Amino acid sequence: MSEPVGIALIGMGWWGKKMLAVLAGAPGDIRVVRAVEPNVESVRDLCAEKGIPLSAAYADALRDPAVEAVVLATPHSLHGAQIEAAVAAGKHVFCEKPLALTKAGAEKAVGLCRDAGLVLGMGHERRWEPPISDMLAKADAGVLGRLHQIEANFSHDKFLSLDRDNWRLKADQAPAGGMTATGIHLLDLSVRLMGAAESVLCICEQLSSDLPNGDTVAAFVKFRGGGTSYVSASLANPFISRFAVYGSKGWIDIRDKAHVESPDGWIVTSAMAGGPITTVEIPPAEPVKDNLVCFARAVRGTESYPITAAHLVDNIALLEAVFASALSGKMEAVA
Template identity: 85%
Template sequence: MAGPVKIALIGMGWWGQKMLAVLSSAPDDITVVRAVEPNLETVRDLCAAKGIPLSADYADALNDPNVEAVVLATPHSLHTDQIKAAVAAGKHIFCEKPLALTKAEAEQSVALCANAGLVLGMGHERRFEPPIADLLAKADAGVLGRIHQIESNFSHDKFVSLDRDNWRLKADQAPAGGMTATGIHLLDLSVRLLGPAESVLCICEQLSSDLPQGDTVAAYVKFKGGGTSYVSASLANPFISRFAVFGSKGWIDVRDKAHVEAPDGWIVTSAMAGGPIETIEIAPAEPVKDNLVSFARAVRGTETYPVTGEHLVNNIALLEAVFKSALSGAIEIVA
């Protein structure tokens, strides 16, 4: 097929509306032809203004022959069943992170999509931030040498004001503090750079809020091929996003100037062996859109989607071990 990929947005909350907004600037690659939201009144006017059919039932999107792919901006625990249903309906899938809460479920979803010849995209837009994409390319090319360590923090206080009944604050939906909200991106980048994880020690605490799953989390990861990653996240301090990689030939530290909801560019500090420490600023970009466009182009067969099934499974295997360690307070082996 040719032309823009026709998608149904499933879940029209905070992030579903963010994706709808950015896709208005990618009409050649992807177009929204349907929306699904259980709380119809919250987005009825928005969808009507854009001429997008809206309903409350996921099956409406799966049964619509005009829909080629579904974009899931839904609670984490629903992803596995929703992906299974989409595969049965022959729809490509873009899923917000995390893909699943257990390695077994991640393996199931990846295998179902692969066996059906369907593209499985993932809401890891951090990979599409220009300075992160550049960092990954340099690491792949050996510019940084042997990767030794990763240090990272992705924190914000956007959830402190949420109603305590919100699913994003449920300990069973989003365990280990901010790990499923923000830390998962840092785990993904760590796995992308260092491969499968071997073990993890995670500490999750409730320090300055009443958030039921805790507000401050830190995980120290050891990788099977060597190297370590320190991933930290708070749901109760002002925004910060930092990702730093240290190698034998050089290091790069990337700091976001604003949350990806409204990106404002990046500050990148780096140094190569024998050279000075340099700092540059990178102009704003829209990685959420770029991720979705890459997914659409993979559906059309014109681009290879960079988040592989192996990456997805390795990331969720690590996430599951993080959950276990947060409860036990001990080092847990990654399955």
């Protein structure tokens, strides 16, 4: 067996801590060898307990020969420069979503990693949820027939307790309500299933909170190859996560029983043409861990990473058009 891929966790806030926790139970493919957090005191004891070197400077991770890859759990606006620096240092990159806030930014990140022969992983762990993975396989195999529509919602109220100057609520880093927090996952799955988008109409409103960028967002997407997706998200109602895809031969509706932060399984309702509607429960899994393990195996060349360059760019092109439509209130073309 080859040695585990040594990674540096960059950003030890809410999600950085989540990734550190799940990797404690990961197989021997990946190992945290360094952590970087500007607010060192906030995680000093945690990192000392885990025996992980901690520093405040990103450059420390890039200079560390034990670090083969960086895992960016950092504010969206930092991703571009951090990816560029990682590539210059010869480090593979796993980036939390969104990869960028513009199509041009996504294209640059993808191109830098591709040209350097480095793996670019993405924090779209929804693809590793067992029922989502099964749904994608069925769609790819034609079991669902011609795909017609997608309906999806991913909402929670976790951000209501954040300080209003938190970067997750700033207009330049998280436009259009919950679209960069939760809706981006649904856009990713929509593009994965339906291909590149053609146009989008997005409505973002502030309905029941003082969240500065709105608390409720909905986007209606038309795809170049036909078909539509309705994606919605709220940052001001209790948790719900639902993803449903409808095709000429069957449909599948997947509902999470809990947020991916602490997964508790899924309820899957489906039907095939001429058959009954069935409902099954899927036990808990850890898709955040499974995504990171898949990334590490791609670094070692033992497994291909399923989120392609085209998926990454097409998703951010759609996200950029969502932002434009949220501002204009009109249907916007996707670049």
